Amino acid sequence: MKTSQYLLATLREDPSDAELASHRLMLRAGMIRMQASGLYTWLPTGLRVLRKVEQIVREEMNAVGAQEILMPMVQAAELWQESGRWQEYGDELLRMQDRHGRDFCLGPTHEEVITSMIRDEIRSYKQLPAVYYQVQGKFRDERRPRFGVMRAREFLMKDAYSFHASDECLDKTYQIMYQAYVKIFERLGLDYRAVIADTGSIGGSNSHEFHVLADSGEDAIAFSTESNYAANVEKAEALAPSDDAPVATQTMQTVSTPNARSIEAVCESLNVDASKVLKTLIVKGQQDGTLVAVCLRGDHQLNEIKIEKHPLVFAPLAMASDEDINRTIGAPAGFVGPVGLEVPIIVDRDSAILNDFVCGANQDNHHLTGVNWQRDASYTEIFDCRNIVEGDASPDGKGSLTIKRGIEVGHIFQLGTKYSKAMKANVLSENGKAVTLTMGCYGIGVSRIVAAAIEQNHDDYGITWPENIAPFQVAIVPMNMKRSPRVAEQAQALYQQLLQAGIEVLLDDRKERPGVMFADIELIGVPHRIVISERGIDAGTFEYKHRRSNDKVDIEMDNVFSTLMNKIG
RNA sequence: CGGAAUGUGGCGCAGCCUGGUAGCGCACUUGUUCGGGGUACAAGUGGUCGGAGGUUCAAAUCCUCUCAUUCCGACCA
Numbered sequence: 118m119k120t121s122q123y124l125l126a127t128l129r130e131d132p133s134d135a136e137l138a139s140h141r142l143m144l145r146a147g148m149i150r151m152q153a154s155g156l157y158t159w160l161p162t163g164l165r166v167l168r169k170v171e172q173i174v175r176e177e178m179n180a181v182g183a184q185e186i187l188m189p190m191v192q193a194a195e196l197w198q199e200s201g202r203w204q205e206y207g208d209e210l211l212r213m214q215d216r217h218g219r220d221f222c223l224g225p226t227h228e229e230v231i232t233s234m235i236r237d238e239i240r241s242y243k244q245l246p247a248v249y250y251q252v253q254g255k256f257r258d259e260r261r262p263r264f265g266v267m268r269a270r271e272f273l274m275k276d277a278y279s280f281h282a283s284d285e286c287l288d289k290t291y292q293i294m295y296q297a298y299v300k301i302f303e304r305l306g307l308d309y310r311a312v313i314a315d316t317g318s319i320g321g322s323n324s325h326e327f328h329v330l331a332d333s334g335e336d337a338i339a340f341s342t343e344s345n346y347a348a349n350v351e352k353a354e355a356l357a358p359s360d361d362a363p364v365a366t367q368t369m370q371t372v373s374t375p376n377a378r379s380i381e382a383v384c385e386s387l388n389v390d391a392s393k394v395l396k397t398l399i400v401k402g403q404q405d406g407t408l409v410a411v412c413l414r415g416d417h418q419l420n421e422i423k424i425e426k427h428p429l430v431f432a433p434l435a436m437a438s439d440e441d442i443n444r445t446i447g448a449p450a451g452f453v454g455p456v457g458l459e460v461p462i463i464v465d466r467d468s469a470i471l472n473d474f475v476c477g478a479n480q481d482n483h484h485l486t487g488v489n490w491q492r493d494a495s496y497t498e499i500f501d502c503r504n505i506v507e508g509d510a511s512p513d514g515k516g517s518l519t520i521k522r523g524i525e526v527g528h529i530f531q532l533g534t535k536y537s538k539a540m541k542a543n544v545l546s547e548n549g550k551a552v553t554l555t556m557g558c559y560g561i562g563v564s565r566i567v568a569a570a571i572e573q574n575h576d577d578y579g580i581t582w583p584e585n586i587a588p589f590q591v592a593i594v595p596m597n598m599k600r601s602p603r604v605a606e607q608a609q610a611l612y613q614q615l616l617q618a619g620i621e622v623l624l625d626d627r628k629e630r631p632g633v634m635f636a637d638i639e640l641i642g643v644p645h646r647i648v649i650s651e652r653g654i655d656a657g658t659f660e661y662k663h664r665r666s667n668d669k670v671d672i673e674m675d676n677v678f679s680t681l682m683n684k685i686g
Numbered sequence: 687c688g689g690a691a692u693g694u695g696g697c698g699c700a701g702c703c704u705g706g707u708a709g710c711g712c713a714c715u716u717g718u719u720c721g722g723g724g725u726a727c728a729a730g731u732g733g734u735c736g737g738a739g740g741u742u743c744a745a746a747u748c749c750u751c752u753c754a755u756u757c758c759g760a761c762c763a
Contacts (some may be wrong), residue, residue: 127699128696128712129698129712129724130711130712131691131697131714133697133698133756134692134755134756134757136756136757151755153754153755154754154755156758258688345710378762378763379762380737380762380763396761396763399763413759421761436762436763439763442762449763450762450763451762454763477763582696590744596721596722597721600721630720630721630722630723630724630725631721631722631724632722632723632725633723634723635722635724636724648722650722652722653719
C-alpha cells in the first residue's frame with residue numbers, strides 16, 4: 118500500500134472528547150470515527166487490525182474443531198420469550214417491530230438462536246460434543262457507552278457455543294476451549310490473565326474471564342501472592358476471619374453526632390477508625406415492599422454481585438430510598454444501625470466479629486458507641502457480601518491477595534442446561550432416552566481487544582503494536598523521493614520485493630517532510646521501519662528501526678530484504 | 687437514570703457577559719521555499735454558529751423548548 122492512495126486519516130491534534138489513551142490514539146491514528154454514541158466506523162487502518170485479531174481467533178477456534186457459522190443479528194422475540202429473557206434482559210436489549218407489528222431485537226448475544234437451531238439439527242448423542250462459533254456484530258444498548266470501542270453499543274464479538282450429553286463432556290470441552298483462549302492471547306502478544314469469574318446475567322456454573330492487564334481497566338482482579346489463584350474481585354471470597362469471638366469491654370452509649378451521615382464524618386466526629394464503625398446499608402428486599410439491612414465494617418465495601426445472591430435481597434440490587442428508610446426505620450439515612458432494628462439484618466463475616474463498635478442510633482443526628490453483638494443487637498445471618506481488599510487472605514489458603522486492574526476481553530462459561538431446558542433442546546442418549554443438552558459458551562470481544570492492546574502498548578509517539586496485530590508489518594520512508602530518482606528507485610524496488618513476498622508494507626510516497634512521515638508511521642505503530650536516503654545509498658545502506666526500540670541500524674542494501682524477512686519470521 | 691459541562695468549516699478553539707460585516711490555529715488547494723523529526727512565506731477553498739420557536743430595526747450573542755455529545759455518579763447510611 119502507498120500512503121498517497123491510502124486513507125491514512127491521522128490527526129495532529131487530540132480529539133477533545135477522548136479521555137482514554139486507546140480511544141485518543143484510535144482516533145488520531147485514523148482507525149475509527151464515531152458515527153453516534155457507541156457506534157463507530159472502522160477506517161482502513163483500524164479494520165486491518167480488527168481483521169488480524171479476528172483471524173487469530175478464527176484459526177485457534179478452527180484448530181480445536183469448532184465450526185464457523187453465522188447467525189442473524191436481528192432476532193425474533195419468540196425465541197427470547199421461550200428462554201424468559203425477553204422480560205429479564207432489561208434495557209440493554211434493543212427491541213423493535215417490523216411492519217407487521219411483530220417484535221424483534223438486535224442480538225446482544227446468541228444463546229437463544231443457537232439453541233433453537235441445534236435442537237432441530239442435532240438428534241443423537243453420537244453427534245456430540247459439538248462446538249459452533251461466529252464472529253459477528255453484537256448490539257447492547259449500554260447505559261453509558263464510553264472509551265471509544267472499549268465500551269461501544271455495537272461491537273465485534275466471537276461467540277462460541279458447545280453442546281454435550283453430559284457434564285463430564287462439557288468439562289472436557291471447557292478445558293479445551295480454555296487452552297484455545299490461552300493460545301489466542303499468547304499469539305496476540307498481550308499481557309493477560311485468566312481469572313475465576315462470576316457468571317453474570319448469562320447464567321450457569323463454572324466460569325473464567327480473560328483480562329488484559331491495564332491500569333485503565335474497568336475490572337479489579339485479585340491475585341494470590343503465593344499461588345496462581347486469580348479471581349475477579351466481584352467473585353473473590355472474603356474468608357471468615359480467624360479471630361477469637363469478640364468480647365465486650367465497653368457499655369453502650371448514645372452520642373450526639375450532628376450531620377455525621379458518612380462513615381468519614383462519623384470517624385472524624387468520634388475520633389475512631391473506620392474499621393471500628395459498623396456501616397448499615399438498607400436495600401430493597403426480595404418480597405415486595407420489604408427492606409433488608411446489610412452490615413459491613415466501615416472500611417469495607419458492599420459487593421453487589423454477592424449480596425444479590427442472598428435470598429432475602431432483591432436482584433438487581435437497589436438501595437432503599439430516603440423516604441422508605443425514614444418511614445420503616447424512623448431515622449434518616451446516615452443514622453441507621455442494627456440495635457432494635459426490625460428488618461432482617463445480614464452481616465458480613467468481618468463485621469460479625471466486631472466488638473465495642475460504633476453504629477447509627479436509628480435516631481436523627483445520633484450514633485451509638487460501645488455496641489456489641491448478642492448483648493445489644495442481633496442479626497439474621499452471617500454472609501460473605503463485601504469486596505475483598507488488598508492484603509486479605511487468599512481464598513485457596515495460600516498467601517494474601519493483591520489487586521490489579523484488567524480489561525475483560527474473554528469470558529467462558531459452563532451454562533449447563535439453563536437454555537436447553539427452557540427451550541427443550543434434547544438428544545437421544547445411548548440408552549435411547551431423551552436427555553437435555555448441556556451447554557457451554559465462550560466469548561471474545563474482538564473489537565475490545567484492539568483497544569485493550571493499545572492501552573497496553575503505546576508511548577508518547579503513538580501505538581506500539583504487538584507484531585501479530587499491527588496494521589502493517591513494514592513501513593518504507595524515503596527521504597526526498599520526489600527529487601531523488603535514486604531514492605525513488607530503491608524505495609520502489611524494496612516495496613515490490615516485499616509485496617511479492619506477501620509482506621504488508623506501507624510505502625510513504627507523499628511529498629511530505631521527513632518529520633511528518635516519521636510522526637505518522639510511529640502514530641499508527643508500524644513495527645519495522647526502513648528509511649531510504651541519498652546519504653544511505655552513497656554508503657550502500659538503508660536504515661532500520663523497530664518501533665519499540667530507540668536504536669537505528671544501518672543495513673547493507675543487499676541484506677535489507679533478508680534481514681526483514683528474518684525479523685518478521 | 688441523577689448531576690455537570692459543551693455544541694461555531696474536517697479537527698482543536700476564540701467571539702456570547704455588553705446584540706450590529708463570523709474569526710484564529712491545524713488540515714485542505716495553488717505557487718515558491720525547505721529537504722533526516724509535524725519547514726517558512728504568499729494566495730485561496732470551505733461555516734445559514736446543533737435544531738425549532740420567541741424578543742428585537744437587527745441574534746452565534748438575550749429568552750423558551752428540544753436534540754446531541756462528553757465527563758462524573760449511581761455505596762448515603
